[in-house]
Amino acid sequence: MDVGQDRDTQSRRTLAQSLVALVLAAAWLGAAALLWRTKVPSLSLADLDPRDYFTAPEIARGEDYRSGARALFIGRLAAELAVLALLVWNARPLAARLGRIARGRVRIAVLLGTAVVVALWGVGLPFSAASHVRRVDHRLSEQSWGGWLADRALSLGVQAVLVTIAVAGAVWLAGRLGGRWWLPGAPALVAIAVVVVLAQPLVIAPLFNRFEPLPDRELAAKVEELAARMGVEVDDVRVADASRRTTTANAYVSGIGPTRRVVLYDTLLDGRFTEGEILSVSAHELAHVGERHLWKGLAWFALFAVPGVALLAWMTERRGGLADPRLVPLGLAFVFVYVLVTQPLANAVSRRYEAEADWLAVQATGDPESAVALEQRFVTTSLSDPDPPAWVTYWLGTHPPPLDRIAMAESAAAGAAQASSSSGAAGRPCSGRFRMPSRVDHFDQESVIAAMSSCMKRGDMFTRVTTTPGTSPSSTSWSMRANVSVNS
Ligand SMILES: [Zn+2]
Numbered sequence: 001m002d003v004g005q006d007r008d009t010q011s012r013r014t015l016a017q018s019l020v021a022l023v024l025a026a027a028w029l030g031a032a033a034l035l036w037r038t039k040v041p042s043l044s045l046a047d048l049d050p051r052d053y054f055t056a057p058e059i060a061r062g063e064d065y066r067s068g069a070r071a072l073f074i075g076r077l078a079a080e081l082a083v084l085a086l087l088v089w090n091a092r093p094l095a096a097r098l099g100r101i102a103r104g105r106v107r108i109a110v111l112l113g114t115a116v117v118v119a120l121w122g123v124g125l126p127f128s129a130a131s132h133v134r135r136v137d138h139r140l141s142e143q144s145w146g147g148w149l150a151d152r153a154l155s156l157g158v159q160a161v162l163v164t165i166a167v168a169g170a171v172w173l174a175g176r177l178g179g180r181w182w183l184p185g186a187p188a189l190v191a192i193a194v195v196v197v198l199a200q201p202l203v204i205a206p207l208f209n210r211f212e213p214l215p216d217r218e219l220a221a222k223v224e225e226l227a228a229r230m231g232v233e234v235d236d237v238r239v240a241d242a243s244r245r246t247t248t249a250n251a252y253v254s255g256i257g258p259t260r261r262v263v264l265y266d267t268l269l270d271g272r273f274t275e276g277e278i279l280s281v282s283a284h285e286l287a288h289v290g291e292r293h294l295w296k297g298l299a300w301f302a303l304f305a306v307p308g309v310a311l312l313a314w315m316t317e318r319r320g321g322l323a324d325p326r327l328v329p330l331g332l333a334f335v336f337v338y339v340l341v342t343q344p345l346a347n348a349v350s351r352r353y354e355a356e357a358d359w360l361a362v363q364a365t366g367d368p369e370s371a372v373a374l375e376q377r378f379v380t381t382s383l384s385d386p387d388p389p390a391w392v393t394y395w396l397g398t399h400p401p402p403l404d405r406i407a408m409a410e411s412a413a414a415g416a417a418q419a420s421s422s423s424g425a426a427g428r429p430c431s432g433r434f435r436m437p438s439r440v441d442h443f444d445q446e447s448v449i450a451a452m453s454s455c456m457k458r459g460d461m462f463t464r465v466t467t468t469p470g471t472s473p474s475s476t477s478w479s480m481r482a483n484v485s486v487n488s
Contacts, residue, residue: 035300038291040359043408044411045408046411054376054386065383072130076123080120083119088330092326105175106171108325109171110167116163116328116329117156125152140382142247148245151208151245174323178321180313182309190301197255209241216269223262230290232289234262236261238261238262242265242266243267248265249273249377249381254294274370276369276374277370277377280370281374283364283365287360288353304346315330316331347398351397354398359408368413371405372413386406387401388401
């Protein structure tokens with residue numbers, strides 16, 4: 001073969017590879033653009049002053065709680081990264097030692113993966129304990145130490161099982177297929193995510209809570225009527241005994257297809273929230289169901305997971321391939337950092353869907369006053385930050401900041417008043433301010449760019465809570481652990 005022909009083949013191959021990459025990137029962007037669409041009209045939200053909605057003592061109490069919570073979050077993150085680095089560095093001797101207990105690549109890999117999970121759990125434990133003390137001190141929780149420890153043990157178990165499945169699958173596939181293991185590996189991960197979402201209400205949630213049908217039949221009938229008005233089919237509205245570990249109120253949807261359900265915390269029904277507020281929460285959750293946000297969350301998961309798994313395969317291949325169990329700590333450290341780095345992008349998507357649920361809810365109830373009151377009560381009962389700093393919203397905000405949610409409800413109220421008045425005068429004190437460029441608009445523009453890049457979705461996309469992350473012990477998501485996002 002002469003040199004010219006060889007070069008020809010080479011350049012043709014490069015061209016074909018570039019074309020494939022281009023087509024894949026275009027498909028990714030197309031899918032992301034489709035998923036990004038929501039029913040929220042373009043709104044110019046008012047830049048509200050928290051002092052108009054919260055008293056000075058309420059603001060001070062929240063600030064006092066959150067300053068410590070944020071410090072704990074940063075400390076824990078630093079400690080976890082340090083432990084991961086240590087494990088990556090010592091993977092060789094650790095694998096040699098574990099090799100004396102277990103034989104076979106996959107078994108050693110699973111033991112190493114479990115060691116990483118246990119080490120991260122252990123280093124997080126004191127931070128979690130400190131956080132528990134602060135939550136009890138601030139009356140956000142009445143949970144006993146026994147209950148707290150049982151929750152920690154359960155979540156360790158759930159994580160260990162999930163990591164075992166992932167590590168065993170990846171190392172086994174890498175042993176059979178070499179560097180191309182990610183080609184079946186990535187779709188398999190997405191399939192596992194679908195199964196987890198499907199099974200979450202039946203298998204994982206009951207480990208942490210008991211669920212009962214809504215006891216107040218009158219309220220249940222009103223929720224059903226609301227669902228019918230919104231054109232949403234949900235057979236199952238349940239109450240979770242969340243009060244066993246928190247005083248904060250919340251609600252969420254979980255499950256897909258036959259397992260989908262709306263769950264209200266019992267803390268939402270203990271008399272602190274009015275019926276209008278409870279119906280506002282319910283409408284928000286029903287909107288999540290109606291707009292198929294959990295399915296869309298799975299689609300985003302696929303968009304972020306596939307490049308992530310490919311990147312993981314490429315990175316471990318350069319060090320000999322993931323068939324070598326000694327690369328498991330490095331692989332898990334990569335996943336940890338990938339999730340951390342893509343968190344802002346994932347949260348941008350989450351905030352967008354939350355805003356859509358808020359908007360559709362207020363349209364369905366026609367009761368923006370209750371939506372505003374609900375948000376106020378969420379803030380005061382969860383010690384959330386009504387107007388968090390931008391870095392907190394970008395990095396950890398799964399929900400729009402409470403003040404923006406209030407502004408959206410106010411805007412719906414102003415819109416309704418405008419529609420009913422032929423003169424066009426809204427007659428609301430803040431209606432004139434809606435033209436101001438708002439933070440929400442700004443976030444959304446940033447987020448479009450963000451969502452067009454790459455990222456990975458994780459568990460918090462799989463159940464859509466109304467507010468107040470930080471109360472779900474089964475969650476391993478950053479914002480939930482941080483206890484500082486949006487509302488808590
Ligand atoms: Zn929500």
